[in-house]
Amino acid sequence: MREWLLITAMFAVAWLPVVCLTPALLAVAVIWHLPQAFLPPLMWMMMGVLRRFGGREALPGRAVQPGEEPELAAVVRAVAEQVGFREHLLVRIAPEPEAALGRAKVSGAHTYVLLLGLPLLRALTVGQLAAVIGHELAHRQHIGNRRASWLLDARSALAQRLEGRFRPLAPLARPLLRASQHQAWQAELAADADAARVAGSDNTAEALELLHASVATFEGIGERWLSELAEEHTYPEDFYDAFDAALRDPLVRRRSADVVAAQEALDPYHAAGHPPLGQRLAALPQAQGSRFWENEPLTLHAATAIEQWCVHRLAGLDAPGVEGARDKAPRGNERPPGRGRQYEPPEPVRLLDRDTGRLHARHDDGDALALLTATRCETPVQALSAALEAVRDGSWPRLTRRLEPALRWMPAAERPSASRDVLVEAMGTALVPLLRGAGWDYASPWMSTVFTAQDRSVLDVYELLSAAVDSADPEPVRALLENIGTQEVPV
Structure with missing residues (x-):
């Protein structure tokens, strides 16, 4: 009952601006005979309906078929069996270092989508990757019921209201987010424990540390490369080779750990959905894992095509002939064609060939x-x-x-x-x-x-x-x- 009350309260506060603004606009429309005042609330409601019941959104990442990547499919299948995940599952690869499990509607049927970032697939060993996959699939067991799912959705909706310059809902949101944070953190710790039982405590701890370091390095170094090269109208074709080299640098790992610790220490509204890394590592149970996992990186048979697709995505380029290529106009570092001038795509460069000074x-x-x-x-x-x-x-x-x-x-x-x-x-x-x-x-x-x-x-x-x-x-x-x-x- 307590959790349902929290869910109701969080949704109520999250929707409070709309609840207050809509009657005010309608009152203005009636009193001042301004029919155009009806448009904002009506458009907002229509957009919500379209998002909820509208057409299929494009799935994130690049699709991976089991026949194309049998080693990856075997790891996913083995982990799914051990955590008791029996739903239909699609695997897709993303350009950024991330791991997530979500639901989507594909061909009229609901399915689960496992998103794995290419930087993780390149850096993690098979055992560490099994831990990451085990954590994501275990979420289905711990937040699969409606109450837990709605609790996380309510927290997310309320946290979004605290973004931006003005935060009038902060005094109401902070106690609600604080009261519900324990449940969200317990779900994460339970998924970590399941991952440790599948892949072993050591693999799980190393995977958590490498995931945090990879995200911090990508945000602190990788995005700077992309931004600075975009100003030169170029893009790094060897982005992932350079990123791997940077991630192996002890000085980079040390700075990344400091950045992660500093970010985790700042949670003024108690909106963080994951416990601090140190707390997650300390809570891991001692386990050897239920099977032997290789201590080498996973083999990707279409590694070159996947890497090219991901680099083009990061650089804002189209990837002709590759699934998921955008048909939209150039954006990001692509210069739009001017009058009487044909668009020239950015030139590829190699980061590892550039002088340190550059x-x-x-x-x-x-x-x-x-x-x-x-x-x-x-x-x-x-x-x-x-x-x-x-x-x-x-x-x-x-x-x-x-x-x-x-x-x-x-x-x-x-x-x-x-x-x-x-x-x-x-x-x-x-x-x-x-x-x-x-x-x-x-x-x-x-x-x-x-x-x-x-x-x-x-x-x-x-x-x-x-x-x-x-x-x-x-x-x-x-x-x-x-x-x-x-x-x-x-x-």
């Missing part, structure tokens, strides 16, 4: 203009010194609001961390060129803030600046500036 071109340029403007200084060194002084006297939050005015619209619980990141990023754009000018080399070809000094010691600029802001002690940064010399770098 991979870090954005930071090598020393774009400290934002920090110069916010501190009203003329040179990067002066701007960095002014920012460090603000850190020392505690006035740096005012400086970050000048750097990023949108910070004022963030939830209060997230604002300190986001403000620190804005300041650290701005100070880094001034410090990185100084280190490069002093002869410091990048310690990793994938990270633009980690350097190797002349004495071969490794320095992470992000960690150094973050520690200075957190402790209100800028002296380590000042000492570094004294050691390398502060020759001015033009902006």
Whole structure:
């Protein structure tokens, strides 16, 4: 009964804006004789009906037939048998590092769709992949009943109302999301336990860690590659080879772990549907798994075609002759054809063939203009010194609001961390060129803030600046500036 009350309350709060706005618009239409005021609520209701009962939406990812990828089909089939999943299942491959199970209507029949990201298929061993698949299929057992499913749907609907600049429902939503978070987390932990019993505790723990690292690396490095190359009207044809290399870098994995921990610590509205990684690892039962799983990556027979399809999707390109290719006009980094000019597709480039300096071109340029403007200084060194002084006297939050005015619209619980990141990023754009000018080399070809000094010691600029802001002690940064010399770098 308690869960049904929570579900009802969450749906009621989520729909509150519509419930309040619709009568108001109708009243305006009647009182002021404005029939056009009827249009917004009617259009909104029609869109909802079309989304709910309308035509079939395109399935995500690229379809994989059992005959095309027998090894993948065998793993899915074996895991399904062990977790008791007996529904009809389609497997599709996505370009991003993700794993999800959803329902869809295919040829008039309801079926389940298992979505697996290509970065995971390339990085995980067969045993780790079995753990990921086991977790997703086990969800059918733990949230297959109507009450659990509606609880998650209600949480999702309510959390969506808290996105954006204005969040008037936050005081009502926060206690409801807090009260229902335990049930959502318990479902995830139960699915983790089933995955451990299928594939073993070690495989499951390693799969969870690699999944989190892969997502953080994709968002922090992979998306930057795509964005910067798009500005050059190119796209990376070896994206996944470069991504695999970056994911194997210990410095990248360390930064990814820090990013994941920082993101999990920020949940002001209790909207997170998954427990923190550390809690999930600690809750795993000790199990060996019910069968022997290979300790090697899965073999994909159509690996080249799948990789090309995924790269084209990430770059916003069509993939002629491949299922799921879009027929829409070019978007993303594709330049639309102008008058009298034929559209020219982006040129493919290889990330692994590019010079390390070009991979870090954005930071090598020393774009400290934002920090110069916010501190009203003329040179990067002066701007960095002014920012460090603000850190020392505690006035740096005012400086970050000048750097990023949108910070004022963030939830209060997230604002300190986001403000620190804005300041650290701005100070880094001034410090990185100084280190490069002093002869410091990048310690990793994938990270633009980690350097190797002349004495071969490794320095992470992000960690150094973050520690200075957190402790209100800028002296380590000042000492570094004294050691390398502060020759001015033009902006």
